[in-house]
Amino acid sequence: MLGSKIAWDDTVLPFQLDASDIRGRVARLDGVLDEVLSKHNYPPEIEALVAEAALLTAMIGQTIKLRWKLSIQIRGDGPARLIATDYYAPTADGEPAQIRGYASYDAERLEQGVDPFTQIGRGYFAILIDQGQGNVPYQGITPIAGGSLAACAETYFAQSEQLPTRFRVAFGKSTLAGEAETWRGGGIMLQKMPKASPSVLNAEGGDEDGLVRANDILTEDEIDSWNRANFHLDTVDDMELIGPRIQATELLVRLFHEDQPRVFDPQQVAFGCNCSEDRVRQSLSIYSSRDIAHMTTDEGQVVADCQFCGARYELDPSTVGFEADDDGAQD
Template sequence: MLGSKIAWDDTVLPFQLDASDIRGRVVRLDGVLDRILSQHDYPPEIEALVAEMALLTTMIGHSMKLRWKLSLQVRGDGPARLIATDYYAPEKDGEPGQIRAYASFDEERLVRGVNPFAQIGKGYFAILIDQGKGMTPYQGITPIAGGSLASCAETYFAQSEQLPTRFSTSFGKSRLSGSSESWRAGAVMLQKMPKASPFAAPQETDGTEGLLSASDILNEDDLEGWNRANIFLDTVEDMELIGPRVQLTELLVRLFHEDRPRVFDPRPIEFGCSCSEDKVRQSLSIYSARDIAHMTTDEGVVTADCQFCGAHYVLDPKTLGFEAEKDPDGDDD
């Protein structure tokens, strides 16, 4: 049982630690995460992976100069086959960013009561950036390692961007006074901004299995400030992260007052999905009439479901594919 809801829910607050040249994000998700997870009947192990990915995606997406979409994907050979999330940047200043997420898993192979991260097995963690029409998409990949999805993201930034990055996350179900049980989550992201090219020779890394760590990237002075901020972050408690009693500004002052935290305008986050009937039709436009016939149900229709938002589309097969007999509005070609 928690106290009453406060204004920081479904919010990202950017900040900077002036004394350490560290930027960061602190985020709280409640209604957004509850919307994502309530649409699916995921086992607890999968819910935990989706919740952590949603937090990471929100913070990373908001920290980038993004024109359209950031996607995070985890693919493994374990029971948790795929965790996929998308963050859509706001079109205008002050508008909310949007996030969606879903998971694909093999329920028969799930091991209940085991660390959710172990359900992924061997695989990779990928970040995909799509800046929109006319721009070349970017994709960065790092192996699954470190014991958590947050560790995978930290490894990506160290390896691909040479930016020491730290995430602290917490999530779970709670119940506000006078309301039903729902999901709440919170997290802090720290990222060191180097003054010069910090790349270190990979053969001299301190990281696990040859992966870069902060000590491989930073000089001695920068490493001292980075380590100090991480020690402060280690003291954060789960209830401070997920709220609602501790406000985000109070949390930053409590953790990092020695490094002079400076906050910027908070940004709202909401659930959003880009699926539409037109996009379903476009995806089916490459198929012949014979292919469409194989997709047609006994009721004489073609159906499609969005994995992210649960939208259900029912389409006339005669309006689909490059050999369509009718337009979607019913006119014969």
């Protein structure tokens, strides 16, 4: 059992249900989720939002033919002002993908003991895909609606990509015998295989809020298989999703054996942040020496903190900005 735990932690397993023309992902985040959340002292409501966003990012990021970065951003007018996560594609075969995340929130307005999703308020859920230098970034946005970040992601795929999609996620703190308490999370993503020329069947849009849902873009022949897969997904419990005692492959057989699940190579994921001193210097290069002087601390340094990983950069003010003393800059 211990070997199974190690094998499936911090992985995203792609699969396909051959009998239903549905693809999906199973995500298990252990060390990654623990490291994302341990970088900050978030209150429980914010921890829950960041954990859910990280799981969604892991599953969605692995479905994209990605050369660089996929980001999820949730912005609202409530106490939870911003939830941001990034998924960086592997740099080479056999290398892990990297995930990071952080949140900005108003501690004074935050309500304790309530549904974390309500702390976002009105706003939007956005997916941004950046394929790197020389490519125009893509951005898709959907309103905050549906009662969870998973529901927002489902609406995004139906509305923007015309792909029926479903998510189940679970997360929490776990203590195994003889080990310290750590965060664990798991999730399953189902998605109807894309068609060559998708079109919204209900042109006037689904629900009362005008947002398109999965059933609005399914044909009558597809609805039965989609509903069957969703029915089985609804039977999964949180501990099955989170693990670590049940293998991801065993879970798929338990849920979807009627639909002939077929798995592919799992993708390892790790916590990672691409911040660096060079990036800090580049971001400060647009400022004059007068601007830099206003940023300089009483100790005579320009200080920058990474919101994602907590790294701190302390720079000599004479070496930053477009009027920097090149002779004083460090190699």
